[in-house]
Amino acid sequence: MKIINLDHISLNPLLPEVKDAMITAINTEYGNPSSMHSLGEKAAQELEAARETVAELIGAVPREVVFTSGGTESINHAIKGAVLANSDKGKHIVTSNIEHNAVIKSLKRLKSMGYNVTSVPVDQYGRVNPDDIASSITDETVLVSIMHSNNEIGTIQPIEEIGKITRQKKVLFHTDAVDSVGIVPINVSKLGVDLLSFASNPFYGPTGVGGLYIRRGTKMYPLLDGGVQENNRRAGTENLIGIIGMKAAAKIAISDMEKRIAHYKKLKEKIKSDIPNYIDEYVINGHPEYSLPNLFSVSIKYIEGESILLMLDDENIAVSTRSACATGSLRTSHVLISIGTSYADAQGTLVLTFGLENTEEDITTFLTALKGVVKTLRDMSPLYKKEHGNGIKS
Amino acid sequence: MKIINLDHISLNPLLPEVKDAMITAINTEYGNPSSMHSLGEKAAQELEAARETVAELIGAVPREVVFTSGGTESINHAIKGAVLANSDKGKHIVTSNIEHNAVIKSLKRLKSMGYNVTSVPVDQYGRVNPDDIASSITDETVLVSIMHSNNEIGTIQPIEEIGKITRQKKVLFHTDAVDSVGIVPINVSKLGVDLLSFASNPFYGPTGVGGLYIRRGTKMYPLLDGGVQENNRRAGTENLIGIIGMKAAAKIAISDMEKRIAHYKKLKEKIKSDIPNYIDEYVINGHPEYSLPNLFSVSIKYIEGESILLMLDDENIAVSTRSACATGSLRTSHVLISIGTSYADAQGTLVLTFGLENTEEDITTFLTALKGVVKTLRDMSPLYKKEHGNGIKS
Numbered sequence: 178m179k180i181i182n183l184d185h186i187s188l189n190p191l192l193p194e195v196k197d198a199m200i201t202a203i204n205t206e207y208g209n210p211s212s213m214h215s216l217g218e219k220a221a222q223e224l225e226a227a228r229e230t231v232a233e234l235i236g237a238v239p240r241e242v243v244f245t246s247g248g249t250e251s252i253n254h255a256i257k258g259a260v261l262a263n264s265d266k267g268k269h270i271v272t273s274n275i276e277h278n279a280v281i282k283s284l285k286r287l288k289s290m291g292y293n294v295t296s297v298p299v300d301q302y303g304r305v306n307p308d309d310i311a312s313s314i315t316d317e318t319v320l321v322s323i324m325h326s327n328n329e330i331g332t333i334q335p336i337e338e339i340g341k342i343t344r345q346k347k348v349l350f351h352t353d354a355v356d357s358v359g360i361v362p363i364n365v366s367k368l369g370v371d372l373l374s375f376a377s378n379p380f381y382g383p384t385g386v387g388g389l390y391i392r393r394g395t396k397m398y399p400l401l402d403g404g405v406q407e408n409n410r411r412a413g414t415e416n417l418i419g420i421i422g423m424k425a426a427a428k429i430a431i432s433d434m435e436k437r438i439a440h441y442k443k444l445k446e447k448i449k450s451d452i453p454n455y456i457d458e459y460v461i462n463g464h465p466e467y468s469l470p471n472l473f474s475v476s477i478k479y480i481e482g483e484s485i486l487l488m489l490d491d492e493n494i495a496v497s498t499r500s501a502c503a504t505g506s507l508r509t510s511h512v513l514i515s516i517g518t519s520y521a522d523a524q525g526t527l528v529l530t531f532g533l534e535n536t537e538e539d540i541t542t543f544l545t546a547l548k549g550v551v552k553t554l555r556d557m558s559p560l561y562k563k564e565h566g567n568g569i570k571s
Numbered sequence: 572m573k574i575i576n577l578d579h580i581s582l583n584p585l586l587p588e589v590k591d592a593m594i595t596a597i598n599t600e601y602g603n604p605s606s607m608h609s610l611g612e613k614a615a616q617e618l619e620a621a622r623e624t625v626a627e628l629i630g631a632v633p634r635e636v637v638f639t640s641g642g643t644e645s646i647n648h649a650i651k652g653a654v655l656a657n658s659d660k661g662k663h664i665v666t667s668n669i670e671h672n673a674v675i676k677s678l679k680r681l682k683s684m685g686y687n688v689t690s691v692p693v694d695q696y697g698r699v700n701p702d703d704i705a706s707s708i709t710d711e712t713v714l715v716s717i718m719h720s721n722n723e724i725g726t727i728q729p730i731e732e733i734g735k736i737t738r739q740k741k742v743l744f745h746t747d748a749v750d751s752v753g754i755v756p757i758n759v760s761k762l763g764v765d766l767l768s769f770a771s772n773p774f775y776g777p778t779g780v781g782g783l784y785i786r787r788g789t790k791m792y793p794l795l796d797g798g799v800q801e802n803n804r805r806a807g808t809e810n811l812i813g814i815i816g817m818k819a820a821a822k823i824a825i826s827d828m829e830k831r832i833a834h835y836k837k838l839k840e841k842i843k844s845d846i847p848n849y850i851d852e853y854v855i856n857g858h859p860e861y862s863l864p865n866l867f868s869v870s871i872k873y874i875e876g877e878s879i880l881l882m883l884d885d886e887n888i889a890v891s892t893r894s895a896c897a898t899g900s901l902r903t904s905h906v907l908i909s910i911g912t913s914y915a916d917a918q919g920t921l922v923l924t925f926g927l928e929n930t931e932e933d934i935t936t937f938l939t940a941l942k943g944v945v946k947t948l949r950d951m952s953p954l955y956k957k958e959h960g961n962g963i964k965s
Contacts, residue, residue, distance in 0.1 A: 385640070412647075416780070495609075
């Protein structure tokens, strides 16, 4: 049974090269990178080789990369570690209204400990205005945390411009780049960030592995206190097999990035141009230009995204209504509300994320299925009937 | 080249069954356990199956087990999560003088935030006196954290007795059981603990995976804030491949525990009875009865453990001077100092940890090599010459 996966943000199959690297690692007797005898040396070498490749992916120096258990740990580490280590300077943080839950909840935790947070709005495309960041920074501000790209609508923020402001104002700058690293070009120096969080699975590496870029000289507390691993910045025996998988994925992400972006763009263009031939009364979310090439978000009026998802699932098409991290939480997406989507329209939102194996035919199959699903659901929708008079389109 | 591994605490090779399970997981297209469509269901099922097996290993209900990135994360989560969530009750914590660095440094972090810590001493065998815990608890105490077994000397603490005290005094009780779970029988109910940290690699699972037992009803903050994974107790997409490896390791740990303990005990008995035939002037560390069966610690007078380690490494024998987590930190072991070892003797300490593949012959090979190494090093030791008159034993 072939499944058309249009939910790569929550399910990226491992690349064959990643599988091979991990299986080889499993079958190799590595030691503990921290132990002194020669059994540990091989492991330490592998770890540093992985650090070099991963650093190259984000334009960093290897020593500035700390391996973590994934994007969530990186984000928690970046935010809590930077804020707690620099609280002598002040207790104020600046962020945006459309951040990922890991950012929002890390900041909420700090708020409960007496810190203050200013959250700046975004425009109808989900973009932050750098001037709003500049005017929010006070003498008490220790950190600005703005995501690189949004996982629900794909909008990419003006990180470089914000980086200029934070440098000029001497405030630490973190960007959650979990949905960007390995997908679009990222260079920490060009962006001007001090901290950058990323994970391995968005670029076809394993889940449960990620990294945190910490610019040299940045005063930080570890999130995980304990042993001296990762140059005293993250305690705990490393997930070497996972890290080796991330290295393999990073290597290919570097070499194939241009080709992949072209592929994603083709699919996104196709869906954008074809969708009017299949359904009506929808809104495409996100910025038309500054946006992830592999993500397409659409709000379909009068019906519920979760019903669409389940009906498409019956036709072996996997899509998402929003990030998998928020599943189980039934609240309306704060991202959609922030860009001005109505509560009703937000309910009907689908997020598609493309992968390497997707074809233009997949898009056509999806749109064809979507047309039927939308019709079925609207036929049952009291809201639709109310607006359109008994379901018959005028 | 055959290497005799007597440093299983830092290097536990994966069991064939663990490798197989992980490789199968790598080659299976699992979804994201948190996504709604059917691709995610298989992953969610695997995750819950692993939780059941791991819960069985520690006598817990599956829902009480949270998967983490390893022992260090579990310990940080347990300590910081419990203390910060219950600080309305008070700001005092009780611990012992011989805890692992992950405990010590987590508590140090809390101290820097205004919390107070009472650290109780241990006897010459490294055992805490439960009466000392009882008398240290005040109305302000929110947490008692005492390790189950010590990773340098093997001593097992009277956790059950301490558990009775903490229950009676209504104080949360955490035990760092990283070096016990999967090695010796552990039952959270019998121990009377509220929180118990463990990792997968001590019982032949992969590194970078662990778990935290949280008794139902325990008020806790997550260490990793963000998504709703792990019933809202630990955000972040799960390391499913690693967790499946831990499950395979846990299954065999449950079935083979008795057999393994008998094997370890045989090796430990042999080394204890044979060592006087090879070297003199040494002290065996740890409790003669309440001790890990797979760990043997000895302090050899007049010479340095790291020199012994490196010379044994040349003979393809891997040992440890202390836990791998502390490598790179050159301070004298706080554990040895706490049991009354002199600074000089502490330098000459070796920690052996046995594994399944070790044989009685390995012990003889080790002791034979050790004899030569000790002679060579003592011949060069000014300290030895001073005590023994030019190196010639009186």
